[in-house]
Amino acid sequence: MDYFNYQDDGRLFAEQCAVADVADKFGTPTYVYSRATIERHWHAFNDAAGSHPHLVCYAVKANSNIAVLNVLARLGSGFDIVSGGELLRVIAAGGDPSKIVFSGVGKTVAEINLALDHNIHCFNVESTPELERINDLALSRGVQAPISIRVNPNIDAGTHPYISTGLKENKFGIDIDLAEGVYQVASKMPGIKLIGVDCHIGSQLTELSPFLDAVDKLLLLIDKLSAQGIVLEHLDVGGGLGVPYNGETPPQPAEYVQALKAKLAGRKLALIFEPGRAIMANAGILVSKVEYIKLTEHKNFAIVDAAMNDLIRPALYSAWQAIAPVNKSLERECLNYDVVGPICETGDFLGKNRDLTIAMDDYIVVRSAGAYGSTMSSNYNTRSRPAEVMVDGDVAHLVRRREGLEEIWKDEAILPAE
């Protein structure tokens, strides 16, 4: 069931809210999220894991609005974070720190200390120097830090090179061939408690096989370690499950989780999942207004009020996201457009070669925009980042006010007068 549907009269709804009414009320560009969709996607993972010991740790980077985090926290979700900022956001949103895993290659002293202060579930350690730093900091406060090693299994995730993370040449994790040795070293560190193993091979994966290949490699490692008395409690499979943006057919979360559970049959090994995109991408849309229709000899441009600073995925990865009018039944000529924003960059586009029945001042939506949309937005060209709204049934809640223009430079300062 989709919670972003056109009604018979041609108007697009988010749950029971007309998207045009939301845009009239809150202005554009605005991200609109559906609470019911977020909950359904989280449950798809959690329910499929069922009685197998597990933790679904939503990857905060996909969308860190505290309303999103709070909806998930109320379900009992865990969280995958990559910074002290994300840790404090999760706590501000009512998340449980004991269900947090901390990934990322560059954890600072301050961030590790913050995570130790809050007794997080696990550090996903990405290098030996990081391991040593965590050991030192834990020892200095007389505790043991719970850790798993993020292993880089050297597997081609078959996704865009910018979002592939599990190959030897990527900066992430510890080479699978070195991991056993690192576990042995870690097992002798008094400030370290080894509780798991972790991997994350990339994002927007549309096949099961790379995940399963990675798990096979990690299970071999787990068995080798257990023969040496290093017994791990969990296997963190990272995130990465893809979504349909343009006809892709990635495995459903249930199919993916079942396949992983089957791999673990007969083992006492808990599963940790770190889905980001699979929960949020199709739980959000970006609503924008057509400012101008510009017809040239070579191309037609729909110049809209959303831009690459609001949604950078098309510019950054040539990502394709569906674009549609908010009202399909308006009398308009259907033309082929490049949908572009007002930013002074040729790469500022939301979509190219799209057949659209639109006119000046109409609202349009970019679909599948709930993940890596707002979190990757910027103030480039001194533009306010979009407002964010969460729809819950027939009520649309403003969950992030559009920032005022002066707020953008309020922390800047000019030099003293001569």
Ligand SMILES: Cc1ncc(COP(=O)(O)O)c(C=O)c1O
């Ligand atoms: C360590 C880690 N976990 C989880 C995720 C979430 O990935 P996705 O949004 O593809 O599920 C990412 C981002 O790719 C990541 O780097």
Ligand SMILES: N[C@@H](CCCC[NH3+])C(=O)O
């Ligand atoms: N930001 C990327 C995904 C990277 C995932 C971060 N580990 C995207 O929009 O597709």
